[in-house]
Amino acid sequence: MVHKKDIRILAFESSCDETSTSVVKNGREVESLIVATQIKSHQRFGGVVPEVASRHHIEVITQITKEALSEAKVTWNDIDAIAVTYGPGLVGALLIGVSAAKAASMATGIPLIGVDHIMGHIMAAQLKEEITYPALALQVSGGHTEIVLLKDPTHFEIVGDTRDDAAGEAYDKIGRVLGVNYPAGKTIDEWAHQGKDTFDFPRAMIKEEDYDFSFSGLKSAFINTYHHAEQINQKLNKYDLAASFQAAVIDVLATKTIRAIKQYQPQTFIMGGGVAANHGLRDRMNQEIKNLPQNMRLKVILPELKLCGDNAAMIGAAAYNLYQEGKFADLTLDADASLELPYASEMLQ
């Protein structure tokens, strides 16, 4: 057997309120993962404040770089590429990772790879199981709600997108109304399991032929219901509220995703992003896929819960695929806050 050299990538991620570094072997094996979270800081303000986020990122960047190497028991000599998220995200926050990665690349002579954050989220799946292509991903987080078609490990196309709020953003906004600390997703998910869908909130765009989403109407319906009850001194059951909200979100996500699976017939289904940690959504997608006709059954990869949120391991996984195709960046690499995966050609008509 021909000896194949292991490829080790040191990855940086700083697009929002987590500063993270990781060493990933062969795009599959997490040898170290350091995540410094700023949640406590932003809880003071009820959401992420970009300038505060950037200030925290720079405080920890050199320490967590050393920790990623030492935890993986490697030195710079063992690293084959340095990867970094360059967008989308908060520009000031992204710039810490980008500046750090470029400086590291200059100081060590190790090649640089720029990674799309969304591609990273989807590739968290690769850290669990091998992906068979074509694959279809439901990418749901505080910033994005997209159905993405993966033609191969580096060519992704958006087939559906939110027209307004991201699903995770809607969770945070209704969480604020219910007095739940940011980020609200986990608590709402727990409450939803203790309540019933009694409010029948709207399922926007569920019947439309495309794969797009809209969550701002649901958010408004929720807030109106809540405030109306407050005005007439009526106390609503928070568990039922949470269950009704979550049911509306999951119904739309699941219905549209299943329809996309039926159209594109992928070999693998993947979930990615912070909301991919939602138990209600994971259970529902597993169930729906079980119910597919025999000839449409496919591999399902739901990433580990701790790899659903922002982390550098997923960036290292995606970077490995880019490395295989020789897609390197140079020293002019810049943060791109509004970086977007390409839209599938049929969506552009």
Add this chain to the structure above:
Amino acid sequence: MKILSMSTATNNLSVALNDGAKIITEKNEFDQRNHSGHLDPLIDEILKENDLSLAEIDRFAVAIGPGSYTGLRIGVTTVKMFASILHKDVAGISTLQALAASCAEKDTLIVAGIDARNDNYFAGAYVNKEDDLGPECVIPDGHYHIDTLLSAVAEYCANNNLENVIYVGTGFEKQKEAIKKTNIPFSFGTEKQNVVHGGLIGKLTLNAQPDDPDQLLPNYLRRTQAEIDWHKKTGEAYKPDSNYVEEV
């Protein structure tokens, strides 16, 4: 001693290579709004022209603030990483001291400032001493309203029998009328003096204490508006930043 120094604090992107106090090369990109895409290529260019690698640099230096918050972080992150990875010295130099260092006049108060809009300035005042160690700070770097700054300047000049002031940096010319009222003879910096020079930062590091790369942070001189509002609203004290970030 080879020193690589840079400033990304203002619109002037400046990178320089010094051998001790001697400036070997300095490159400037005036009115550069994209420091992120240009800093590393500029460093690379200087190294190549001088046939040096980063590993041959003995000390890294950077304008640590005040200045554009985003700009400062690009420069500071870059030197932190260089120094941390290559186990070299790193030093952060006040952007205002670097500005003041462009003025050689003695017996003169050098007021260095960066326009922070609405008649506010990130500013400090400096004087050159006989020893050539670089300008010494006499009015601390801070965020001042122009009126507060000018009364501090007047007071310092009166107490120290100084009869000449130079205003160097950005946004001072529009304060000409207010400055006249101090009744102290004054002049403005030249175009060349009004920008931050990497070479001068390199020179100033010769007398600066090296910093720990992990601890080196921009000197913003201002908390974020969100923190100021939170503090006002809750009355809670500011805690060290490290209390808010945790590894999970």
